[in-house]
Amino acid sequence: MGLEVFERLEDLRRWRAATDSSTGPSTVLVPTMGNLHTGHLALIEHARSIGDRVIASIFVNPTQFGPNEDYQRYPRTPAEDLDRLQRAGCDAVWMPDEETMYPAGPAGGFGVHVPAALADCLCGAHRPGHFDGVASVVMRLFWQVRPDHAVFGEKDWQQLVIIRALVREFSIPVAIESLPTVREPDGLAMSSRNRYLDENQRARAPELYRMLREAARQAAELQQEGVPPEAGTFEAIRRSVWMRLKASGFEPEYFEFRDQETLALEGQVDRVFAAARLGTARLIDNVAISRQNCR
Amino acid sequence: MGLEVFERLEDLRRWRAATDSSTGPSTVLVPTMGNLHTGHLALIEHARSIGDRVIASIFVNPTQFGPNEDYQRYPRTPAEDLDRLQRAGCDAVWMPDEETMYPAGPAGGFGVHVPAALADCLCGAHRPGHFDGVASVVMRLFWQVRPDHAVFGEKDWQQLVIIRALVREFSIPVAIESLPTVREPDGLAMSSRNRYLDENQRARAPELYRMLREAARQAAELQQEGVPPEAGTFEAIRRSVWMRLKASGFEPEYFEFRDQETLALEGQVDRVFAAARLGTARLIDNVAISRQNCR
Numbered sequence: 001m002g003l004e005v006f007e008r009l010e011d012l013r014r015w016r017a018a019t020d021s022s023t024g025p026s027t028v029l030v031p032t033m034g035n036l037h038t039g040h041l042a043l044i045e046h047a048r049s050i051g052d053r054v055i056a057s058i059f060v061n062p063t064q065f066g067p068n069e070d071y072q073r074y075p076r077t078p079a080e081d082l083d084r085l086q087r088a089g090c091d092a093v094w095m096p097d098e099e100t101m102y103p104a105g106p107a108g109g110f111g112v113h114v115p116a117a118l119a120d121c122l123c124g125a126h127r128p129g130h131f132d133g134v135a136s137v138v139m140r141l142f143w144q145v146r147p148d149h150a151v152f153g154e155k156d157w158q159q160l161v162i163i164r165a166l167v168r169e170f171s172i173p174v175a176i177e178s179l180p181t182v183r184e185p186d187g188l189a190m191s192s193r194n195r196y197l198d199e200n201q202r203a204r205a206p207e208l209y210r211m212l213r214e215a216a217r218q219a220a221e222l223q224q225e226g227v228p229p230e231a232g233t234f235e236a237i238r239r240s241v242w243m244r245l246k247a248s249g250f251e252p253e254y255f256e257f258r259d260q261e262t263l264a265l266e267g268q269v270d271r272v273f274a275a276a277r278l279g280t281a282r283l284i285d286n287v288a289i290s291r292q293n294c295r
Numbered sequence: 296m297g298l299e300v301f302e303r304l305e306d307l308r309r310w311r312a313a314t315d316s317s318t319g320p321s322t323v324l325v326p327t328m329g330n331l332h333t334g335h336l337a338l339i340e341h342a343r344s345i346g347d348r349v350i351a352s353i354f355v356n357p358t359q360f361g362p363n364e365d366y367q368r369y370p371r372t373p374a375e376d377l378d379r380l381q382r383a384g385c386d387a388v389w390m391p392d393e394e395t396m397y398p399a400g401p402a403g404g405f406g407v408h409v410p411a412a413l414a415d416c417l418c419g420a421h422r423p424g425h426f427d428g429v430a431s432v433v434m435r436l437f438w439q440v441r442p443d444h445a446v447f448g449e450k451d452w453q454q455l456v457i458i459r460a461l462v463r464e465f466s467i468p469v470a471i472e473s474l475p476t477v478r479e480p481d482g483l484a485m486s487s488r489n490r491y492l493d494e495n496q497r498a499r500a501p502e503l504y505r506m507l508r509e510a511a512r513q514a515a516e517l518q519q520e521g522v523p524p525e526a527g528t529f530e531a532i533r534r535s536v537w538m539r540l541k542a543s544g545f546e547p548e549y550f551e552f553r554d555q556e557t558l559a560l561e562g563q564v565d566r567v568f569a570a571a572r573l574g575t576a577r578l579i580d581n582v583a584i585s586r587q588n589c590r
Contacts, residue, residue: 110464111408169405
């Protein structure tokens with residue numbers, strides 16, 4: 001009944017085959033890059049509520065990191081991760097090595113190409129090739145595990161939109177579920193990269209979420225008044241936020257109002273997205289624009 | 296017991312789910328673009344010998360045709376195809392429409408990127424993007440049908456090498472089988488594109504196979520004598536063949552000796568590959584270099 005740990009594809013396949021049937025128990029995958037925090041554990045808990053068996057994957061995926069990004073120093077804490085998964089009631093963990101995931105090497109192999117409309121905006125504009133790398137590893141994980149469901153966090157909202165599109169486009173029989181971002185008491189979105197913040201930066205970090213909430217509230221009010229998203233008022237909010245983030249020591253990458261289903265700038269603009277650097281940490285977050293944001 | 300024809304994904308899924316179990320009967324997929332000839336029927340027959348249920352797919356895949364290629368005029372003969380599949384003992388046919396295969400449209404959607412080492416030589420050098428299109432549709436077919444085996448013809452040898460690599464790279468649990476090229480009595484490799492040949496061209500078409508056989512025989516003799524593939528003798532064979540093909544009215548695209556596993560020019564050179572235009576038809580073929588080729 002303990003946590004089963006698989007490092008070889010044949011062992012994973014044996015476990016999976018035991019219930020490989022449309023009438024058998026359902027399998028839920030929670031893909032992670034390890035260094036698990038409370039946000040990940042919430043995904044595991046949700047996974048347990050929707051399926052019979054929960055498998056997490058731990059793989060720091062080289063193809064989704066740019067050449068000047070933090071692949072090398074990304075925190076790797078496998079012993080603590082396994083301990084947390086066990087206590088969270090996870091049934092199995094898939095921990096492939098790089099050769100299993102990329103037999104031809106991470107650079108020389110087959111990739112999945114995400115269309116520009118989804119991949120070239122927001123984080124994709126600042127991390128060229130990032131979402132091709134995400135799609136390439138998720139496609140592999142889905143073939144390796146063949147889950148019935150997969151659960152992703154909503155902090156990486158653009159990733160979630162892209163994975164939903166991937167599944168639709170390739171007719172992948174995996175139901176994608178998402179869970180709202182889990183936050184620290186002061187509002188900071190939980191992330192493995194929060195480790196990069198020093199004490200002073202950590203104290204200022206929740207400002208990103210505060211700005212998103214305030215912008216979402218203002219946007220909701222403007223929308224209630226019938227102001228269209230292309231109006232200068234929205235741009236004025238963005239400029240104001242940008243300056244306030246800079247004043248707090250952030251280096252903003254983007255702060256944008258977009259359609260949360262299509263990521264388009266036009267039409268139904270119902271979510272605010274932000275990314276900003278604080279010291280060596282790159283923080284991302286997003287907040288829905290809804291009537292509830294109006295007070 | 297007749298042939299089941301599926302045009303909607305949910306109907307295919309229902310059929311597939313009935314035996315979706317690692318212990319249930321095995322399913323073999325034979326992907327085709329329709330206009331079935333004796334070569335395709337040999338694939339169906341082979342499929343019947345290796346699995347319990349055989350499903351063919353018929354889909355003329357737009358993403359593997361270049362802008363100036365024959366997508367529009369590619370022969371479509373669904374009624375005859377269904378009749379032939381039924382008589383060949385095929386169990387089911389998957390005939391998706393374009394929207395099912397490419398929900399975001401063939402141009403705007405997700406693709407699979409084949410590494411240049413496999414995709415940019417031979418046919419790929421003359422058909423940019425062709426193998427990305429092939430990989431993109433095969434990935435979709437594999438998710439839609441989730442076969443245990445899939446059978447491909449060896450005429451499209453480069454395609455076969457790429458699909459084997461695709462399966463390896465993405466850990467796709469599909470066993471890839473291949474079958475030697477089926478030929479007309481005069482040696483011409485069977486192909487839907489042979490229809491494009493007029494009577495005079497059809498009479499000259501087998502020259503491509505004759506040249507391949509002769510080159511393979513000469514190469515085998517040179518190899519027995521220890522001549523390396525980079526020697527000028529191999530180049531002399533290629534030049535001679537090229538001129539003879541031109542004299543017979545062909546417009547050769549390539550005629551190359553390569554490693555049949557990796558498609559590399561170096562190392563174990565054990566297959567000759569050719570493509571040539573004859574009128575409006577583009578013909579491809581290949582022949583193994585082996586001791587049996589020496590007489």
